[in-house]
Amino acid sequence: MFRLKRAAAVALAATLALAGCAAGGGETGGGDGSGGGDGGGGTLTWGVIAPASTFAQKDMRWANESPYGQAVYDSLLRANPDFEVEPNLATEWEYNEDNTVLTLTLRDDVTFTNGETLTAEDAAASLLAFKGGASPNATLLRNLADARAIDETTLELTLGAPDPGMLSNLTQNAGLVAPAELVDDPAMATEPVGSGPYILNTGETVVGSSYVFDKNEDYWKPEDQHYDKLVLQVYTDPTALLNAVQGGQLNVTNVVDKTTVPQMEAAGYTLNRSELDWSGFLIMDRAGTLVPALGDVRVRQAINFALDREALLATMGAGFGEPTTQIFAPWSPSFDEELDEFYEYDVDRAKELLAEAGYEDGFEVTMPQTPSVAASTWTLMADQLAQIGITVNYEQVQATEFIPGILAAKYPMTWFQLQMGPTDWQLSQFQIAEQATWNPLRYTTPEVEEWIATIQTGTEDEAAEAGQELNRYLVENAWNAPFFRPTVTFMSDANTEAVPQTGNAVPYLWNVQPK
């Protein structure tokens, strides 16, 4: 008996000691996920669905990770919620005559959290580091040939070619500024030094789970600091996220599983809608190299007519989205509302077109299928094409092999969800132009390349006109078969206001504030 008692005492002591370790971890880690619901002045607890890949300015990511970057850094320019460019670190900017030299005037009253003053030197070093860095968006600066400081507050960017996206790029991760002497310091990945409104609290942060930030007391623009503390709490599990919302632990959050949105609304949260991506078939083999049938425009049009977009939206997007047949964003000057309904669901018309093209008996096409998308989705897509005699042979691939397989030009077509912009120039460089990443079979036509060239070098009006023509051409020639634009569902509680950001997955940090 005595020994048993002693064993129990030892076990208890061990438990307490370990619990003590956990407590000690409070210094080095242990976010509490608390602080929700107290709106003004105090803590903003924000549910995010992606941990920070890095805090290093030169490798910084965007979209779902934008709050991390915006907390600790400032960007040269800023985009308003409609994606119009506004001053930030740079107060004025001017292009030369042929749009190859961009001169920016910077503020002189901004300091980094290490106490040093932010100068044009820092901005130049940051831009060049980002261009050579590991961010997936490093190509935003592909046309930047050089960046140099003319004096303390004058920054001159030399472009290898005109880049209509340059100003808006500088509002995103490409425009963030870190101290010149630290841009290549590996420590920046975990202990960033910037001039932003908040400072990463490495003691309270648990990397990958919760990121805690304290207010930067010396911030140059205090009116943008709506809170004393910012907690970015990572949720990858939809159940946990829903529980946190229903328990009132979050002020604002992105949503992992859209079918939980009604329950979140029932818990008193407001749904803030915006759009970012298009979802649908990428018909990449427009030359008919892999599947000759796809080289015929009537076949590609038939695929578009065969799609019941409402049904696809209900199944794949839980009804949150807008059916469409174009890949240009509603905020683009090239967007055309008519092109949302260019191909009505019409199986007979689709069959007719196939027959005209000589494929009345249909044909077979191989597409990749990944387990990260629900099986019912793949079945529904195959069923839609089966109605007109097209047989889909799915090739099962791991989630990690899905994108590489597509980009290695292994498949004639595939389902995917791609970003729409934010600008026409970026959209065309991303998924239309011959060398675009998402044009793996490198198909193009002279008129398409010409429109893209006009978007790059033409005046604003010329570019808008070219964009419109390009958009209509892509739809009429069925370069793709879009299903819908999924709604970005961002939830905010009763005490918090969040203004959705055009062209981004989540609102910008300063647009989330107490009501």
Added chain:
Amino acid sequence: MLRFILRRLLAGVILLFAVSSLAYLLLYLGAGDIARQILGQEATQEQVQQLNTRLGLDQPLLTRYFGWLAGAVTGDFGASWFTNQPVIAAITSRLAVTLSLVIGTVTLTAIVGTALGVWAARKRGAADRTVQIVSVLGFAIPGFLIAIFLVNLFALNLKLFRPTGYIPIGTSFTGWLSTVTLPIIALAIGAIAAIAAQVRGSVIDTMRQDWVRTLRSRGLSENRVLYKHVLRNAGGPALAVLAVQFVGLLGGAVIVEQIFAIPGLGPIATQSTGQGDIPLVMGLVVVTAALVVVVNIVIEILHGFLNPKARIS
């Protein structure tokens, strides 16, 4: 004793080597294009190539493995490919959280499981049948379902506990309790069922032994027979089950931590495995395997403590 521990530790090191080699091979075979996975849809193919080179993913398997091993032996497990955090820091900051859950669960399991088992074995009849039915149920219902039920009832409706998150014990003890109670109960129910069934069975078996009859005939009180002699004999198998439970609970904690958004090893274990974050997964494999080795040594020592026949001289 010391020799025994040394021998066991040596075996443990060999086990660690075998487990880590196997894990590395499996990760290599199942990895896919990690650089693309890291960079996402926006990166160009050239950027993906560059990252492959930077991470050494274009090297042959053996070169990569020995590179990792050389680092690991000196305690350098590298940094996560997805968050850039050093692996050691990622694991140490989270291990204590998971261990506090698991050890809390094991303690609760040992106490409640033994009490239930002994009670059933002594009373038999209705009490016994109730315990048996409850343990089958406890065994059959998966921990995550129990977790979801507990959150809905006690956190969301009754608002007695926090639905998600974790507060370190040093920040606030009551806060800590409010975050770990539900996860520990969710984890413990299955384990309690197993321990209760085990203790009940062994106690009943032991009670039938001749020497127990002899003890009784010598006039020892029933309590003394039970607690001093029977339980000690019956404790061995229960302890073995508990050891297995401990290892199983590390796995169970992974899921329960997801549901409660607790920043333990669970979230990074699922994330890093799904993404192919090889440095982090390997660090986790080594730490988990080391834990298993240590727990087994401790259990064997405890076993000898309970049963002189099994004592290591």
